[in-house]
Amino acid sequence: MLKIYNTLKRKKENFEPIEPGKVGIYVCGPTVYDASHIGHARSVVVFDVVVRYFRAIGYEVTYVRNFTDVDDKIINRAAELGVSTSELSKKYIKEFYEEMDVLKVERASIEPKATDHIGEIIGVIERLISRGHAYEAGGDVFFAVETFKEYGKLSGRRLEEMQAGARVEIDKKKRNPFDFVLWKGAKPGEPMWDSPWGKGRPGWHIECSAMSTHFLGHNFDIHGGGKDLIFPHHENEIAQSEGAFGERFVNVWIHNGFVRIDQEKMSKSLGNILMIKEILKQYHPEAVRLFLVSNHYRSPVDFTHQSMVEAEAGLEKIYGLLHRIEENLGSSERGDDEPGPGSLWKGFCQAMDDDFNTARGIGLVFETVRQLNRFMDDIDGKGGKQDQAKLVLIRADLIRIGGVLGILTEAPSQFFEQRQADLLQRKEIDVALVERLIAERVQARQAKDWAAADRIRDKLAAMDILIEDRAEGTTWRIK
RNA sequence: GGCGGCAUGGCCAAGUGGUAAGGCAGCGGUCUGCAAAACCGUUAUACACCGGUUCGAAUCCGGUUGCCGCCUCCA
Numbered sequence: 001m002l003k004i005y006n007t008l009k010r011k012k013e014n015f016e017p018i019e020p021g022k023v024g025i026y027v028c029g030p031t032v033y034d035a036s037h038i039g040h041a042r043s044v045v046v047f048d049v050v051v052r053y054f055r056a057i058g059y060e061v062t063y064v065r066n067f068t069d070v071d072d073k074i075i076n077r078a079a080e081l082g083v084s085t086s087e088l089s090k091k092y093i094k095e096f097y098e099e100m101d102v103l104k105v106e107r108a109s110i111e112p113k114a115t116d117h118i119g120e121i122i123g124v125i126e127r128l129i130s131r132g133h134a135y136e137a138g139g140d141v142f143f144a145v146e147t148f149k150e151y152g153k154l155s156g157r158r159l160e161e162m163q164a165g166a167r168v169e170i171d172k173k174k175r176n177p178f179d180f181v182l183w184k185g186a187k188p189g190e191p192m193w194d195s196p197w198g199k200g201r202p203g204w205h206i207e208c209s210a211m212s213t214h215f216l217g218h219n220f221d222i223h224g225g226g227k228d229l230i231f232p233h234h235e236n237e238i239a240q241s242e243g244a245f246g247e248r249f250v251n252v253w254i255h256n257g258f259v260r261i262d263q264e265k266m267s268k269s270l271g272n273i274l275m276i277k278e279i280l281k282q283y284h285p286e287a288v289r290l291f292l293v294s295n296h297y298r299s300p301v302d303f304t305h306q307s308m309v310e311a312e313a314g315l316e317k318i319y320g321l322l323h324r325i326e327e328n329l330g331s332s333e334r335g336d337d338e339p340g341p342g343s344l345w346k347g348f349c350q351a352m353d354d355d356f357n358t359a360r361g362i363g364l365v366f367e368t369v370r371q372l373n374r375f376m377d378d379i380d381g382k383g384g385k386q387d388q389a390k391l392v393l394i395r396a397d398l399i400r401i402g403g404v405l406g407i408l409t410e411a412p413s414q415f416f417e418q419r420q421a422d423l424l425q426r427k428e429i430d431v432a433l434v435e436r437l438i439a440e441r442v443q444a445r446q447a448k449d450w451a452a453a454d455r456i457r458d459k460l461a462a463m464d465i466l467i468e469d470r471a472e473g474t475t476w477r478i479k
Numbered sequence: 480g481g482c483g484g485c486a487u488g489g490c491c492a493a494g495u496g497g498u499a500a501g502g503c504a505g506c507g508g509u510c511u512g513c514a515a516a517a518c519c520g521u522u523a524u525a526c527a528c529c530g531g532u533u534c535g536a537a538u539c540c541g542g543u544u545g546c547c548g549c550c551u552c553c554a
Contacts, residue, residue, distance in 0.1 A: 010483095028554080036554090043554035073552070155549075161481050162550065204552090226554030227484095233553090256554070257484090258547090265548070294502080295492070299485080300547070307491065310503050317502090320516080351493090360493050363501035370501095370518080377510095377518055450512055457514075468515045477515095 002057070002353045004222075005298065007230060007253040008154055012355050015252065017221055022060045024216040025051060026250075028208060028225040028233070029111070031068040032092035033077045036099055038274045038288075038303055039259045039266055043226050045289055045406070046256040046297045048105045050224070052404045053352050064215045065108040067093055069115050071204050075190055085191050086115075099276045103285050104406045110215050114207040118193045121202045121210040124244045125182045125195075133243035137173040139185025139198050145178045148239040154253060155231035180236055182206045205236035209244070212237075218245040224254040227298075257300045265300075274303060284419065286407040287312040293358040293405050314366070315407065316419070321369045322398065323412035325391050328376055328383065332411060334399075339389070344368050344397035348404075358405065365401060368394060416477075423478040427464055434465055438474055445469075 002015040017023050027047045030040055044065075051063045068074075069089035078088040093113075114121070125141055128134035133147045145151045145159060152158050159178060171177075181203040186192035192199040202210075212223065218241070225234065234253065241249040258265050261272040279288060291311035295301045326332045344364065351360035372394060379387050402408025410418070424431065437456050444452040457467060464479040 030554080031552090039554045041554085046554090071552090155482080157482060157550070228549070228553055231482095231549060232551090258554075260547080263546070265553090267553075299492095302491085304491090306503085310491070314502060324517085357493075360500070363493060366501050373517055374519085445512080448512075454513070466515065469511075469513095470516080475515095 003355055004252050004254065005355045006251075007255050008250075010156075013252075015221075017059070018219065018251065021058065022062070023054050023222065024062045024064075024220040025054075025222040025224065026064045026066075026208070026212040026216055026220065027108075027223070028229055029065040029067050030092075030096060031071055031073060032089040032096065033071075033074040034092065036096055036276050037266060038276060038279055039226070041099075041103060041276050041279075041288065042259050042292050042301070043224075043256050044100060044105050045103065045292050047224050047254075049293060049297075049358065049405060050222075050254070050356060051108075052106065052406065053356065056400070056404050057349065061109070062216060063108040064110045064112065064212060066208065066211050067096075067111065067113045068204065068207065069093070069113045070191055070201055079189075089113075095277075099280070102280055103276070103288060104409060106406075112211045112215065114202065114211070115191075117207065117211050117214065118202065120214045121206050122183075122193075122195050124206060124210045124213075124240065125202075127244040128182065128240065131243060131246075133239075134182055135175070136197050139200060140173060140181055141183035141197055142174055142179040143182055143236065143239060143243070144175055145180070145239065146176055148243050150242070151178075151239050152235065154235045154238055157231065180205060180232065182240070205233055206240055208233070209237050209240040209249075213241055213245065213249075218247045218249070220250060222252045222254060223250040224256070227255045227257055230255055256297045257295075260300050260302050263302065279308075283308050284312055284315060284422075286409070287315045289406050290315050290362070294362055296359055297356055318365065318369055318398070318408060319410075319412045319415045321372055322395060322408065323416065324373070324376060325395050326412060328379075328391060329388055332413065334395075338396040338399070339393045340396045341400060342393045342397045344394055345400050348397075348401050352404070361401065361405075365398065368398070420477060427478060429463060429465070429478065434460065434463070434476060438467065438476060441467075442474055 003012045004015050005012045025047070027043070029044075030036060047063075047065075051061050054061045067089070070085060074085050074089055078085045081088065125134060128143065129136065129141070132144075134141055134143050152162075159176075162178065183195060183197055183206075184200050184203060185197070186199040186201065190201065192201055212220065223234070223237075230253075238249050259274075260266070261274065264270060264272065266273050287308060288311070291303075291307055292301070294307075294311065294314075301307075347364050348361045351357040351364065354360070372391070375387075375390070376383075383391070399408055423429075437460055441453050441456040444450075444456065460467060460476070461479075465476050466479050467474055467476045
């Protein structure tokens with residue numbers, strides 16, 4: 001039984017889909033006014049894993065992730081750069097896709113843009129006005145928080161308590177300082193659409209209510225996003241959606257924790273933003289994913305070079321095991337009729353069923369890697385049919401787990417070749433020289449001139465080249 | 480000021496009542512000409528501190544300290 005921590009209830013609860021075997025998920029996607037950072041990557045990867053897991057255990061998933069392509073930040077940025085808002089958002093949507101592709105994030109089932117759903121947005125606002133939850137004031141439309149009795153139920157605040165130290169902009173047009181804008185009257189030069197209240201554009205919160213209910217129904221299973229969206233964004237979504245439709249909006253709210261740098265949340269003011277594209281220049285994309293899923297999704301994670309180096313080492317360790325299995329089987333072929341699932345997969349599912357505990361699942365993977373290496377040490381390449389069947393079964397489970405976490409998608413030999421190529425480029429290593437030195441060393445070793453052989457090895461080590469003398473010959477790799 | 484979260488070995492990190500997963504690093508070994516890789520062994524006398532509940536607590540309750548987040552755009 002899958003248990004999920006529901007922010008609304010502040011506890012884990014058994015997941016009961018509205019329709020058996022199906023699940024509808026809406027996750028707040030990026031506002032496309034700038035490149036994505038590692039924090040965006042975490043959120044996207046977390047929900048990518050959630051969706052992959054639902055599918056792996058047999059659910060039919062409708063996954064909706066939006067693009068916010070009209071809002072103040074986009075308008076300001078576009079004005080700064082002297083381009084249109086649509087040009088700007090188009091550029092960053094393209095970039096987002098490129099980076100997510102590298103990170104092996106699967107596309108959502110539906111990826112709507114706010115500007116393609118102005119009609120639905122206006123429809124929801126009209127319902128809110130007719131039901132007395134919203135009011136028009138000078139071309140703007142506001143949601144009246146006092147009309148929604150449960151306002152604050154997600155974030156655990158009450159209106160009265162928020163009044164005191166709140167830092168809220170004072171807008172004379174608002175009846176209550178916490179009223180938020182549903183529709184903004186147009187200012188010259190801004191993108192605008194016709195509406196019953198004159199030309200204008202939607203506020204930020206309303207688009208998610210409109211698009212999520214449009215695609216998933218007034219009541220749907222899961223809504224996700226970063227923890228920082230709990231208030232006010234998700235709180236406002238609940239008020240809008242339940243106010244407009246008079247039904248429960250979302251059953252389960254899932255929120256992922258932040259990525260921190262040096263114990264602090266990344267923020268523009270601190271200047272500690274790490275962009276995805278910069279990170280991908282330095283580390284393997286699957287290592288980035290492995291790092292992200294090595295922690296529970298609700299906890300904060302510290303992004304450090306050391307953690308990334310460890311994640312890369314871990315990834316290489318698993319690929320190394322897969323490679324060794326292939327050598328042992330004498331073939332890299334993987335048939336379409338993979339065996340299993342076996343006990344490893346079942347253990348992984350137990351961890352995942354406990355609020356998507358990927359960290360525990362990864363512990364199992366490493367434990368298995370060690371056991372299998374030992375197993376292969378023992379059979380020493382002389383395994384029989386049964387031994388091989390065991391290897392094939394566990395490999396199938398590892399690949400299956402990789403399919404949920406979005407790792408181990410490459411053939412091991414290809415992974416190591418690619419890795420080698422990347423490092424060669426990064427460290428500007430002269431392959432011809434390396435191979436000449438190794439050839440010299442092989443000769444020295446054959447002549448049992450150990451001193452000369454070690455000298456060459458030291459020289460290579462100084463170039464960050466590690467060599468391994470194996471039965472089949474000497475191989476090398478980059479440190 | 481209001482609300483919430485976290486504190487586990489040198490580092491990272493699972494574990495929410497039954498006696499501390501896993502990874503990295505370290506140390507000792509097997510293997511090796513020596514290494515590397517892999518494997519084996521080893522490293523927490525109690526999980527921030529104090530007090531309480533319990534046959535039994537890292538896990539529950541109260542308090543203290545420290546760190547972080549939300550309350551403003553934010554994944």
